[in-house]
Amino acid sequence: MTSLRARAVTGGILWAVAIIVLGLAGVSSYLTSQTQARFIEVLETRHAQAIVAVSNNSNSADDLARAIGDLAYQVPFSGQYWQVQTDSGAIYASPSLEQERLPGPTGLSGERQMREVIGPAGESVFAIGQWVSINDGTMWHVQVASSLRSFEEDQVVLRNTLLTAFAFVSFVGVLGALTQVAVVLQPLNKLRQDVSGRWEQDDGLEVQSYPIEVAPLVNDINTLMERNRDIMRRSRRQAADLAHAIKTPSAIMRNELDNLMMEGTDVQEAVDALDRLDAQLKRSFARMRADGTDATVGVATELDTALGRMQRAFTALARNEGKTFTASYDENLRVRMDQNDFEEVMGNLLDNALKWAKSEVKLEARVATDGQIMISIADDGPGIPKDEVAKATQSGQRLDTSKPGTGLGLAIAHDLIHAYGGKILLSKDDALGGLAVLMRLPFASAKRAD
Template sequence: MLSLRRRAMIGGALSAMASILVGAFVLLSSIENNVLDRFDRALADRHSQLVVALSTTANDPTRLAERVYDPAYTTPYSGRYWQITSPDGQIFTSTSMFDAALKEPFGAPSTLTRRSIMGPAGEPIRAVYQKITLEDGSAWGVSVAESLAALTAERQQTRRSLLLAFVLVGLLGLAGAFLQTTTILHPLDKLRRDVAKRWEQDEDLTTADYPEEVAPLVDDINELLARNRDIIARARRQAADLAHALKTPTAILRNELALLAAQNHDMEASVEALDRVDAQLGRSLARMRAANSGAAANIRTDLSNSVARFTRLFTSMAERDGKTVRTSCAPSLSIRMDQQDIEEVIGNLLDNALKWCNSEISLTAQKWDEGVEILIEDDGPGIPEGQEREALKSGGRLDSSKPGTGLGLAIAIDLLQAYGAKLNLEKSAKLGGLAVRIFIPGKLRTVAPQKAAA
């Protein structure tokens, strides 16, 4: 569906074009009619001059040329002509007619008659004819004609001028439509920005900051924001309460299994099953938390602080095993993810890297393509080529020689998907082992999390 801005622009443009076309047609028709009327009035004036001259030379029409003073009448095919038809049918013409004659209208009307006909040189001309009766009672046919070339040229010039003027008016109309659309939609743009800002700051919108037409929508948004905050807060509390409630029973079960193992009972399968239950619960709780934060919150987390904390924690853990942790993070780097979510992702991935590396792991975070890229590498055995997809499956474990449930990577993927982020498994170009590359977009793009695996 078209946006309001595009609809307003298209509607304004079509309205402006329709108005301009109708205006241009009406104005051009009016101007051309006025030009033709002026042309006909000039012909009528010359016709009157010829009639006056005829009234004084009726006895000798050959002297008529001396009475009509216009050089154009003496130049052959000049485009300006006159013709007199005597009562006995004899025709007298201007020198400009050369040896041609004008066709008179049928019936020889006694009223002034205007026509467009072909001239002596084959060009279109405009002719005025009237049968005149002099004082002596003699009837004469009087014709005056002029080429339409000048009229056509004037019309073309008028059309070009009007076209240029209306193109300019059209551009001004489009600019006006764009300015008007921008001005009208500005409150909606402001509302969109303020909604994101108020969500982050946990504040309501101020109705007085918007036009009265938008005020009811602002009130509804305030109510919706408050309701969403309450829903999200309640869901996160329930997830936290559920996690806390499950910790005690699983801790009791783990202690009981430890006691049985101390009595030489084989509890390895049971402990592994309990570990898997804990991991699945952790994954489900992480999904629940992400669904109620990534899908709705426009929050920001200072990634630099999180990386600094992980550097201290994993450096201490790595030194106990004689390993090295190297980190590099751009200063003041922030991302659109909940702090708990991104730290759980990085923690799981660093834990895997430390578990599988030989002597060194590396974490790099930097701005990249309108977002943030996090790269975690190790010098371990990596993943055999072609088995990356298997490793990304829920609980997928390509090597069971190390302890674990195989759900750490799946939990990280679930959390990242809730924010529209991506995770790829590659071969590390720097350390030779596994490289986990994460891209978190700068603009929030949420993806509904998938259902947990049974």
């Protein structure tokens, strides 16, 4: 499944990275050219100073060395050098060159020459040289050179500074992209939460509370939810009408069978068949009702009310049979299930438990760790073998015919609970030793304020 958040974040990050890389390349190129221009400008200044010194002090080498008096020229192999050569071949050099010499001039051209050459100790230097005419008519070649080592070191420092700065910019950019995505997607997150809440209510979404771009989608969702509610309401009404229409012929048939039985006719098979028909119809109608309820209409059952009624009724029934029934449940629990369907499920399950129990039935309800409602019904009866558990929830599977019934109680409970998004599990109860029916039902949120 494609995620809008992932696509937006990925696109934002890629765009930010592209902009940052291009910016880094552009700024780095610009600063490199500026640094190089500054390097050459400083060297040109040194060359101009050297020419002036030569013009004024060409009579004495000592005077020339003092005239070009930059301290960098006094330190051996400092990276800053000057060298003067006369047209007669005499060479004067800065103390920083020691016994080394810079490459001599090429030709006698009076134009200034800039070149990269090999200097002292094989070091790369950038040199500026030019033949100049002195007052006495002689020609002197004045050359200054600067090591490229310092220039390269400055470049490394510059690159590291730029990388640090752009890494920070990248972090801020990615953080900004994530923030922007969160802000842009916030209306969609709100829409998802509102839709989830509105499924349990009977009103629509407020279109004006969403951005203009999302408003058409909200309108469509409102239309879809209302249409779905209407379809389910009609389905429930049709199921109720059909059940009512079938109830009268069934009652007539049962009355006729009772009359025949009173006259001595053996109609037990017909009575059993009618009982099973009624149970099957009851199961089908229950499923039809539930299919139109789960997460579609705002249904909820207050367990304080429903289980309280069950506790009173089955406590009396158990007492009449010489058995005990106990119930414990947390207060203010609500399940997302129609109350009639919930009481039908609980009635079937408690009736089965009381029917098969030897002496005790327990009912418990609490909130599970995942927020759903856990309801358990346990008895001290014979239970159900593991290999027959699956049959117990199938239509019409009577595992024991020694007691009356249609064999549909567990099947109806299974269908209804699953229709409402719940789960039911049959197992052996560790405490009582009989059957344990565990139900997990969705929790219903608090009632909407009027």
